[in-house]
Amino acid sequence: MVTERSTSEAPKSTSPSLAAPVPEVRASAIDVLMASPVVFDVKNLDVYYSAYKAVRGVNMQVRKNQITAFIGPSGCGKTTVLRCLNRMNDLIPGARIAGNVLYHDVDLYGPEVSATEVRRRIGMVFQKPNPFPKSIYDNVAFGPRINGITSKAKLDEIVEKSLRSAALWDEVKDRLRNSALGMSGGQQQRLCIARTIAVEPEVVLMDEPCSALDPIATARIEDLMRELKSRFTIVIVTHNMQQAARTSDFTAFFTAQLDQGQRFGQLVEYDITSKIFSNPKDERTENYITGRFG
Amino acid sequence: MNLSELRPRWTWRRLHSIAMQVAMGIAVVLIAIPLVLVMYSVIVKGGAILFKDFPSFLTDDIPPERVEGAGMGPAVVGTLLVTLGATLIAVPLGVLGAIYLNEYGGTGKLARLVRFMALVMTGVPSIVMGLFVYVIWTMTFGLSGFGGSLALACLMLPVVINTSEQMLKLVPNSLREASYALGASKARTILTVVLPASISGIVSGALLAVARAAGETAPLMFTIGAAHEINKNLFSHENTSLSRQIFSNAQLAFDAAQDRGWGAALTLVLLAFILTLVARLVTALATQRK
Numbered sequence: 089m090v091t092e093r094s095t096s097e098a099p100k101s102t103s104p105s106l107a108a109p110v111p112e113v114r115a116s117a118i119d120v121l122m123a124s125p126v127v128f129d130v131k132n133l134d135v136y137y138s139a140y141k142a143v144r145g146v147n148m149q150v151r152k153n154q155i156t157a158f159i160g161p162s163g164c165g166k167t168t169v170l171r172c173l174n175r176m177n178d179l180i181p182g183a184r185i186a187g188n189v190l191y192h193d194v195d196l197y198g199p200e201v202s203a204t205e206v207r208r209r210i211g212m213v214f215q216k217p218n219p220f221p222k223s224i225y226d227n228v229a230f231g232p233r234i235n236g237i238t239s240k241a242k243l244d245e246i247v248e249k250s251l252r253s254a255a256l257w258d259e260v261k262d263r264l265r266n267s268a269l270g271m272s273g274g275q276q277q278r279l280c281i282a283r284t285i286a287v288e289p290e291v292v293l294m295d296e297p298c299s300a301l302d303p304i305a306t307a308r309i310e311d312l313m314r315e316l317k318s319r320f321t322i323v324i325v326t327h328n329m330q331q332a333a334r335t336s337d338f339t340a341f342f343t344a345q346l347d348q349g350q351r352f353g354q355l356v357e358y359d360i361t362s363k364i365f366s367n368p369k370d371e372r373t374e375n376y377i378t379g380r381f382g
Numbered sequence: 383m384n385l386s387e388l389r390p391r392w393t394w395r396r397l398h399s400i401a402m403q404v405a406m407g408i409a410v411v412l413i414a415i416p417l418v419l420v421m422y423s424v425i426v427k428g429g430a431i432l433f434k435d436f437p438s439f440l441t442d443d444i445p446p447e448r449v450e451g452a453g454m455g456p457a458v459v460g461t462l463l464v465t466l467g468a469t470l471i472a473v474p475l476g477v478l479g480a481i482y483l484n485e486y487g488g489t490g491k492l493a494r495l496v497r498f499m500a501l502v503m504t505g506v507p508s509i510v511m512g513l514f515v516y517v518i519w520t521m522t523f524g525l526s527g528f529g530g531s532l533a534l535a536c537l538m539l540p541v542v543i544n545t546s547e548q549m550l551k552l553v554p555n556s557l558r559e560a561s562y563a564l565g566a567s568k569a570r571t572i573l574t575v576v577l578p579a580s581i582s583g584i585v586s587g588a589l590l591a592v593a594r595a596a597g598e599t600a601p602l603m604f605t606i607g608a609a610h611e612i613n614k615n616l617f618s619h620e621n622t623s624l625s626r627q628i629f630s631n632a633q634l635a636f637d638a639a640q641d642r643g644w645g646a647a648l649t650l651v652l653l654a655f656i657l658t659l660v661a662r663l664v665t666a667l668a669t670q671r672k
Contacts, residue, residue, distance in 0.1 A: 179558075179562060203562075205565070205567055209565075212559075214556060218554070218556035218559070219560075222559060231566075234570060266397070280560070280597075287564055
């Protein structure tokens with residue numbers, strides 16, 4: 089929760105080597121952030137893989153047209169929680185949840201909800217670029233075609249618009265018919281982003297989209313996220329704390345806990361990014377962002 | 383540094399290595415001998431009659447046993463028809479079965495049973511398939527090309543199922559996830575992502591199964607009979623096939639008939655060769671496009 093403290097007091101100093109400089113957030117800016125409508129309301133979410141309870145008790149609200157970052161060490165359940173937001177976990181045999189994931193007040197896991205319809209509105213970009221072994225054009229047109237768009241002119245328009253949004257158009261406009269597998273890793277990942285936004289989803293989930301990319305490609309994707317923020321709600325899982333500090337508005341810190349010999353993921357702290365990085369409430373968060381805990 | 387120190391030494395390890403290389407060389411030669419001899423005799427003896435009357439050898443009726451001259455038309459037509467029939471039965475069924483096994487069945491009881499049966503069926507001798515079709519089909523409906531198609535289809539089906547499932551397994555899950563994340567249904571994902579990504583492997587696997595089946599003799603013995611005239615109707619009257627003709631002609635004491643047997647053998651080898659070549663070509667084209 090946001091308190092008055094962050095506005096009146098100077099940010100608590102953290103190790104300068106690891107925590108990126110975070111601009112001080114004024115009260116008005118916080119009000120703007122908190123005034124954004126809630127897209128996801130996660131309530132007491134537990135995730136099971138068969139009998140194994142992988143994630144316990146997650147409560148959070150994801151807000152519209154903001155970038156929300158999930159950070160934390162490996163195996164803390166960031167990706168698992170992310171994949172609950174568009175029901176990708178349904179594809180893993182034995183995966184199930186307890187608790188609720190409300191999407192605009194509708195329970196995503198309700199009995200009448202179709203996972204296919206959910207994923208049309210909540211797209212996903214994966215850790216490893218995974219373009220289809222088709223042409224660049226067909227990759228971007230894949231989603232619109234699923235939605236029944238067959239007109240060539242309309243498809244051309246969507247493909248160009250999506251590739252422009254993904255800052256890829258100028259690089260590929262002369263080879264749209266070439267295979268997507270001939271592109272570099274960074275281009276492939278931007279193609280995957282273009283493919284995702286071609287269906288005009290409301291939310292774009294990103295699962296460590298830069299972990300397979302070099303720093304330059306990473307910077308381009310981060311710029312892209314800031315540009316796309318006005319049109320989409322973005323939730324990103326990242327191992328890179330600077331990335332979370334640079335790009336996100338809200339940050340959720342997850343960690344792995346041991347309970348009777350079983351490891352499980354837990355949401356430790358969720359707040360406005362500047363607060364998490366300058367004035368964390370929980371000691372574990374502070375240890376993690378200052379590098380005292382791996 | 384003295385040069386003699388750097389020269390290879392006659393150690394036990396080195397001797398062992400040389401001995402093994404020699405042994406492998408001998409094995410390769412031994413393997414090649416029967417292959418080369420088979421190809422040589424088929425090409426020399428079969429070529430003599432096949433290319434003497436080309437292409438009428440492939441189209442004319444089979445003459446009476448003692449009469450010299452060309453003619454394997456009924457067998458060529460029979461082989462093509464019977465194999466085509468078998469392909470039309472086995473390939474769609476096999477590919478659909480493989481899709482079920484890999485995409486829907488997973489580790490369910492039914493899928494495990496089907497997978498196990500397909501594996502067992504690959505080991506069933508082809509003559510047993512012939513007997514099986516004889517009992518369930520030929521005894522009721524009489525000899526016809528279609529009986530042979532059924533028998534060959536039974537042989538091909540497990541092969542097609544197994545190779546197709548392997549090809550579907552090779553499609554990375556990340557592609558399926560990408561498709562689902564765009565809001566595609568399961569059927570849509572299979573049709574537009576999984577199948578196109580694996581089709582070249584499935585096609586070449588199926589073509590190899592076809593090439594194998596085209597040369598089978600035993601399953602056709604009880605099921606298609608032995609026609610001497612071209613029979614273009616797959617569903618009625620006796621038919622014949624190249625393999626069937628090789629078998630019967632080789633048993634006859636007349637030179638003319640034996641020559642025609644060799645010609646049929648060469649035709650069959652060429653047919654299998656072409657099918658294998660096409661399978662390779664399909665795979666190469668598909669991988670190049672990517």
